[in-house]
Amino acid sequence: xxxxxxxxxxxxxxxGGSTEVLKDGTLQVSKEDLLAFVADDDNLKSINADIxxxxxxxxxxxxxxxxxxxxxxxxxxxxxxxxxxxVESVGEGKTLVLEGAxxxxxxxxxxxxxxxxxxxxxxxxxxxxxxxxxxxxxxxxKDGLEKHDYEKACRLAGLKAAMYLAKSVYESGxxxxxxxxxxxxxxxESMKSHAALPKVAYLYxxxxxxxxxxxxxxxxxxxxxxxxxxxxNETMDGAIVSGNCxxxxxxxxxxxxxxxxxxxxLYGRHGKDINFVGVIITxxxxxxxxxxxxxxxxVKIAGMFGVDGLVISEEGFGNPDADLIMNxxxxxxxxxxxxxxxxEFAGRDGASQSLADAAAEANAVVTAGNANxxxxxxxxxxxxxxxxxxxxxxxxxxxxxKPDGSLEVELQAITGAxxxxxxxxxxxxxx
Amino acid sequence: xxxxxxxxxxxPFFYACITxxxxxxxxxxxxxLINGPAISVLTIARDMIHQGWKxxxxxxxxxxxxxxxxxxxxxxxxxxxxxxxxxxxxxxxLIESAMNIFRECEIKRIPGDMPDExxxxxxxxxxxxIEDTLRECGILRCDLHRYxxx
Numbered sequence: 001x002x003x004x005x006x007x008x009x010x011x012x013x014x015x016g017g018s019t020e021v022l023k024d025g026t027l028q029v030s031k032e033d034l035l036a037f038v039a040d041d042d043n044l045k046s047i048n049a050d051i052x053x054x055x056x057x058x059x060x061x062x063x064x065x066x067x068x069x070x071x072x073x074x075x076x077x078x079x080x081x082x083x084x085x086x087v088e089s090v091g092e093g094k095t096l097v098l099e100g101a102x103x104x105x106x107x108x109x110x111x112x113x114x115x116x117x118x119x120x121x122x123x124x125x126x127x128x129x130x131x132x133x134x135x136x137x138x139x140x141x142k143d144g145l146e147k148h149d150y151e152k153a154c155r156l157a158g159l160k161a162a163m164y165l166a167k168s169v170y171e172s173g174x175x176x177x178x179x180x181x182x183x184x185x186x187x188x189e190s191m192k193s194h195a196a197l198p199k200v201a202y203l204y205x206x207x208x209x210x211x212x213x214x215x216x217x218x219x220x221x222x223x224x225x226x227x228x229x230x231x232x233n234e235t236m237d238g239a240i241v242s243g244n245c246x247x248x249x250x251x252x253x254x255x256x257x258x259x260x261x262x263x264x265x266l267y268g269r270h271g272k273d274i275n276f277v278g279v280i281i282t283x284x285x286x287x288x289x290x291x292x293x294x295x296x297x298x299v300k301i302a303g304m305f306g307v308d309g310l311v312i313s314e315e316g317f318g319n320p321d322a323d324l325i326m327n328x329x330x331x332x333x334x335x336x337x338x339x340x341x342x343x344e345f346a347g348r349d350g351a352s353q354s355l356a357d358a359a360a361e362a363n364a365v366v367t368a369g370n371a372n373x374x375x376x377x378x379x380x381x382x383x384x385x386x387x388x389x390x391x392x393x394x395x396x397x398x399x400x401x402k403p404d405g406s407l408e409v410e411l412q413a414i415t416g417a418x419x420x421x422x423x424x425x426x427x428x429x430x431x
Numbered sequence: 432x433x434x435x436x437x438x439x440x441x442x443p444f445f446y447a448c449i450t451x452x453x454x455x456x457x458x459x460x461x462x463x464l465i466n467g468p469a470i471s472v473l474t475i476a477r478d479m480i481h482q483g484w485k486x487x488x489x490x491x492x493x494x495x496x497x498x499x500x501x502x503x504x505x506x507x508x509x510x511x512x513x514x515x516x517x518x519x520x521x522x523x524x525l526i527e528s529a530m531n532i533f534r535e536c537e538i539k540r541i542p543g544d545m546p547d548e549x550x551x552x553x554x555x556x557x558x559x560x561i562e563d564t565l566r567e568c569g570i571l572r573c574d575l576h577r578y579x580x581x
Contacts, residue, residue, distance in 0.1 A: 110552050147555060209492055211559035211575070223563075246494040286492040287564050288485075288521070318491035322525065345496065352535060356491050356528055412496075 001092045002183040003233040006073070006176035008169060010100035013051050013133040019168035027101050029135060029165065037164040038137070043153035045140045050384045052104070052119050052134040057381035059123075060136055062114030063415045064105045064151075065242050066129050066253040067158050069098040071166035072237060079166075080159045080238040082219020089218075091233035096170045099177075102132040102255055103165070105158035106385040107139040109151045110212060115248020115415035116377070116407070123377040123407075126417040128424060129255070136384050137161060148211050155243050159254070182233050182267060184276070191306075194275040198308040201278050202262055203298055203327060204230075207244050207251060207315040208283035214243045215252075215315075217281060227282040227298035232263045235279070249371045249417040250343050252315050261422045262313055262341065277305050282327070284320040291323055299330040313341040314420050317371070321356040332361035343368040343418035348410070369418040369426030371411045379405030445511060446568045447484065449475050450504035451542055455558045458573040459565055468541045469503035470533045476505040477526045483516030484509045488564045490529035493556065497533045501540035501550075502557035506564055 011025030019030045031049050038047060052058045070079045075093015078085035104117065117129050124130035137158060141150045184190060191199075206215040208223035215222045217230070217240055230239065240257040263279065270276040282298040285291060302310050310331050314324040321342070328338045340362055344354035350370050387401065400409050411417040416424055448462040449472050456464040465471050473490060480486065484507040493500065510516060543550055558575050565571035 110556055147552075148559070209494075209560055210563060212556060213493065213560060251494075286488040286560060287567070288488065288525075291489070316494045318494055319489040320494075322489055322491070347535075353531075356532060 001231050001233055002181065003075070003092055003236060004094045005097050005180040005182070005236065006094055007097045007099040007178050007180065008174055009177040010098050010133055012053060013101065013135060015051070018172070019165065020172035021098070021169050021174050027098060027133065027165065027169070033168070034135070034161060034164060038157040038160045040153050040157055043142055043145055043149060044157070045142045047157065048138040050136045050138065052117070052136050052384060054119060054131050054133065056119045058119040058384060059377070059380040059382070059387065060104055060106060060117040060119075060134070060384045061387050062106065062108055062385060063117050063248065064107055064109065064114055064154055064245065065158050066255040066415065067103045067105070067162040068255045068258050069101050069103065069162040069165035070238060070258065071096045071163055071170050073170055077237065079163055080241055083216060083238070083241050084156060084159045084163060087218055089234065090237035090239055091231045095237055096166050096176070098166050098169060100133055101165065102129060102134050103158050103162045104129065104134045104136045105139065105154050106136055107141070107150065107154045108386055109147055109154065110245045114245065116409070116413050117415050118377055118380060121378045121380070122375060123414060126375065126411060126414045126424075126426070128416050135161065135165065138385055151212055151243065151245060155241070159238070159241065182236065184232060184278070190275065190277055194271050197271070197273065197275040199277050199306060200266065200274040200309040200311065201280055201302055201305055201307045202266055203302065203310050203312040204262075204279055204281045205312065205314050205320065205323060205327070206240065206281060206283055207246055207320070209286050209316070209319060212245045216241045216243050222281070222283050223285055225281070225283060227280055227294050227301060229301060230279050230281050232267065232279050235260055235263060240281070246316050247371070247412050248415045249412045250316060250368070250420050252419065252421055253416065256416065256419055256421055256423045259423065262311060266311065274309070277307060284315065284323045286319055291326055295323065295326040295330050298327060299334055299336070302331060302336055303334055307336055309337045309339070311339050311341070317343065317345050318356050325355070325357040325359045325362060328362045329359050337364075338362075339364045339366065341366045341368065341420050341422060343420050344370045345372055346370045348372050348374055366422070368420050368422060368424055369411065371418045373411045375409060375411060375414070377407040377409065444508045446487070446570050447479070447507045447509070448504065448565065448570060449507070450502075452502040452504055452554050452557045454554045455504055455561070458558075458571060460570045460572055468539060469497065469501060470530065472503040472505055473526060473530050473533060476507060477530060479507055480522045480526055481518050483518065485519040486522040486525055487568060488561060490526055491532070493560045497536035498538035498540065500553055500557065501542045501544060502553055504557055504561045506561065506568060508568070
């Protein structure tokens with residue numbers, strides 16, 4: 001299966017009469033057309049659109065999701081299948097990507113569970129989305145709308161907006177600035193190729209703890225799946241979509257699922273020092289029976305691949321730590337070496353136990369940073385969204401919002417700060 | 432302490448629900464409503480595990496630190512046997528680990544200590560996260576949306 005990502009480089013965003021990427025790399029957006037495309041009169045009272053650019057004195061809060069604009073121009077299916085497109089399988093053909101642009105969705109679904117993006121200052125250093133040119137959508141629900149229906153309306157509108165931007169640019173005739181090609185051969189070939197190299201698969205854990213804590217695969221709530229295999233290219237076409245309102249620092253936004261650094265890295269090393277044979281997706285349910293079932297099933301699939309090694313990434317903390325450790329132990333006991341990717345909640349001084357669970361077998365662990373670290377975010381000239389949630393947002397606390405508009409928060413409050421797929425700059429080394 | 436779990440005809444188990452979430456307790460058959468912080472819920476569940484009950488779901492469900500979420504709901508099961516049942520080791524590991532995390536937290540949250548709008552969100556999310564498990568155990572009497580208040 002081969003996928004070409006046709007990347008258009010976006011260097012700015014502005015409102016204008018039509019939606020296209022101008023010669024200087026500015027994404028010009030027709031606000032009127034965008035709002036018409038994403039309108040949801042049944043559920044949303046209003047949708048406001050705004051722009052936030054790198055270096056501006058802007059704070060976006062509370063952030064729900066971030067999505068990279070993409071649109072399939074060749075091959076079966078369409079981006080975000082089962083969500084805003086048909087359920088046909090994706091991952092092959094050609095997909096246009098507006099690299100450097102992002103759609104940021106903002107709403108107060110469960111106020112304390114959303115995140116902060118600062119476009120400048122210290123906070124900007126901790127979120128990858130201070131470097132993207134952002135089209136921000138702020139959603140007001142209709143009176144009486146259920147929270148999970150509000151979440152769904154925001155999720156679908158954000159995905160539609162991302163599709164609209166890339167689709168419009170494609171239809172304006174804009175060609176790609178560069179092309180990236182991703183290809184994994186069919187199993188019969190890949191298993192025989194690079195015979196001398198260790199076979200490695202990726203166990204991709206998805207947040208699925210319950211309502212408002214869900215991730216969707218081809219539109220299916222991943223809580224309901226048995227672990228299964230997915231082609232790495234499918235993730236690049238939006239087969240996996242974030243639908244959760246969990247802690248901002250380590251939830252995998254849809255943008256991160258589209259640009260999973262673990263998958264990119266495994267692709268990069270394929271044929272050099274490893275034989276990357278595939279991706280297994282699994283869930284992080286709350287019941288212990290589900291945990292055992294999924295862990296047992298996922299490791300069984302890895303065993304059927306005959307892999308030597310498994311890279312395992314987690315999403316979230318607390319309950320998912322138990323799944324992470326269970327997956328690790330089962331794999332190691334089956335003779336499969338593991339490397340875990342997680343973040344830490346080690347207290348403000350970093351001295352407390354980092355994870356809620358541990359095992360001797362977990363002896364190769366990559367950390368994405370300590371989410372309890374305190375950071376002070378200076379006041380911004382402009383707020384997009386609602387900053388009254390700063391005192392109660394996860395990672396914030398009573399008194400977080402200072403009279404001068406500055407914020408004292410834990411990294412937990414910053415969108416993507418300790419991303420457990422490594423889509424951030426924090427880390428630690430032991431030597 | 433517990434007047435008895437809920438016998439479920441199809442399965443040879445009793446189920447019990449220990450919670451400090453009033454909204455949830457009103458929707459669950461024979462829930463034990465605890466008037467106190469989350470650590471009290473965990474402590475009662477820990478004692479029950481020593482008496483042969485097993486955890487059905489993780490005590491650390493949801494992505495919350497103890498400093499954030501005042502509500503906690505635990506579901507336990509017990510085989511329908513009269514004889515002594517030894518404590519389930521995995522359940523004990525999970526509950527002791529969770530209790531340590533709550534004990535180490537300097538900020539102690541108690542139900543109702545935040546503005547109503549936020550407090551309601553916390554109750555709602557607590558219910559949302561455990562709703563499917565309650566349904567699977569056959570002890571959920573009414574769905575979450577009836578209590579969300581929009």
